[in-house]
Amino acid sequence: MxxxxxxxxxxxxxxxxxxxxxxxxxxxxxxxxxxxxxxxxxxxxxxxxxxxxxxxxxxxxxxxxxxMGTDKKHDLYDIYKEQYLETMSHLSDAQKKQVNDFAKKFLSKHTVRVLR
Structure with missing residues (x-):
């Protein structure tokens, strides 16, 4: 929708x-x-x-x-974390390494924040 x-x-x-x-x-x-x-x-x-x-x-x-955080079954952080873990469970070790390397490199160069 x-x-x-x-x-x-x-x-x-x-x-x-x-x-x-x-x-x-x-x-x-x-x-x-x-x-x-x-x-x-x-x-x-x-x-x-x-x-x-x-x-x-x-x-x-x-x-x-x-x-935020009041509904333990539908907490946004936990939902996104669950989706991430589910996706990671289907990846090969090489793909998991790519994910981790990309995230580590990105976070070493960028600050994640809400832009206004």
Whole structure:
């Protein structure tokens, strides 16, 4: 759904796309919640829709922050870690070495942070 919403947003169907993201957020989708926060706060210069609304933006941000780590079955860090471990379990030793070498090299040269 998120991919579809992005496509129709890019095609100019912004209200329909926003409605999809709101529906996804209402199901508890963390990605949609933090996405909506950014949209309402106009966190990127090219965002023009929906109209900037700092109350809604702050509210979605608070929802995201207050919910982080409270659902032990669906904690985002654990979900991504589980996906990583599952993927790694299918790789050969040579491929695992490539993964580890790439990550080590990347992290030695870059600081990972949220860009605003």
């Amino acid at each position: 998120e991919g579809y919403a992005s496509i129709i947003y890019d095609e100019g169907n912004k209200k329909e796309a926003l409605d999809i993201w709101i529906k996804m957020a209402n199901t508890g989708d963390a990605g949609s919640i933090i996405f909506l926060a950014g949209q309402y706060l106009h966190s990127l210069p090219q965002i023009t829709y929906p109209e900037k609304d700092e109350v809604l933006g702050a509210a979605y941000s608070k929802i995201y922050l207050d919910s």
